[in-house]
Amino acid sequence: MGCGDTWVPARGSLPHPAHSTQLSATSAPTAALQHTGPRRQLWVRARRSLPGRLPAGRLFNPGGGAVLTQRRRGAMSWYRNTVWFLTGLREYTRSGYDSASKHFVPADLEVNVTGRSFMITGANSGIGKATAMEIAKRGGTLHLVCRNKERAEEAKREITTETGNQNIFLHILDMSNPKRIWEFAEKFKTEHKLNVLINNAGCMVNRRELTEDGLEKNFATNTLGTYILTTALLPLLANEDDPRVIIVSSGGMLVQKLDVSDLQSENVTFDGTMVYAQNKRQQVVLTEQWAKVHKNIHFSAMHPGWADTPAVRSAMPEFYEKMKNKLRTEAQGADTVVWLAISPAAAKQTSGLFFQDRHPVSTHLLLARTYSSPEEEEKLIEALEELSQKFKPA
């Protein structure tokens, strides 16, 4: 998940148990993780510590209105993170997958997709590669969009050897470079057809780093890159039968309300985990908005659960150590992506929904106050459109 080749663990909480010593509004999930008792105890413990029981002394300033607001905000953030994390322990883990998969219909994936064309970004590792493998096994033509040539070639070799599928093509592209994305998409349109676009590449960078265009790196990759690639390829997708767009978002977005006031995190204390979660929220809103406008294309966003990917192993060693027996495999993380990409059952679902384990799920946690207004959602699209046009080749 690293934009800069490494995914630096952040101060926040999605999920970074390694940083549990910090007294922050997001530290409670970490405490829950360290608790080894039955799940019920976790819930009881979380309930005991919900808003109104912030750590003593934190932001304590009787009579200070602004501080009170800040305290409320901190409490809400803490509440969201706690509920989210406990939900994760129950649903996002491997055992969550095991119980959900009992209700899967195996025939959904018994599909031959020979002749259909799939583009997957970030396809050289983790969930992207596992998705590519499953589609290759079923005969699909694959366009792997990766930024690192060596890693991409290695992945292509592995997929070809394992599946025997020869229709696998590599495209080298940095998804944080908007001008290159436009150029790539324009060229691609003249040379290929496309049935399914899978926006999987994603990253979490903890420090505020800028791309060569002066864009904050998480935003450039996760939000703007996804926006430009999808927008540019929509006309190509629209030409085809049963066109689909899938965005690999994250359940982490549940802790964030859409915020369009500071898309590049210029005016906040930078927290890579929360910036990532905000980007993933933006992806979900984009999915909903696109679905409203482009009725002929099927859009969906999804959460893969907590999967054991190279990024998690290398960049979150302590989380990995604590959770390694609970994490999903890459294939389990990719299952819903594959289902959304190839199954007739997925196409029957309403366009624009957010999926987890082959089911549409809510895009908001209970009582978490993360709903945004139509005006805010419209503003996101306007801001991305304006920014993307600046990089569009004449």
Ligand SMILES: NC(=O)c1ccc[n+]([C@@H]2O[C@H](COP(=O)([O-])OP(=O)(O)OC[C@H]3O[C@@H](n4cnc5c(N)ncnc54)[C@H](OP(=O)(O)O)[C@@H]3O)[C@@H](O)[C@H]2O)c1
């Ligand atoms: N694993 C989880 O538990 C989990 C949970 C929720 C959501 N997700 C989402 O799942 C998706 C896949 O992540 P993963 O867990 O499978 O991690 P991963 O194995 O590190 O895969 C991430 C992929 O994105 C690529 N990428 C990152 N920045 C890029 C850029 N600027 N241009 C092009 N490609 C770029 C990476 O390429 P390099 O190899 O060159 O770095 C890699 O191929 C991400 O969108 C992530 O947010 C994962």
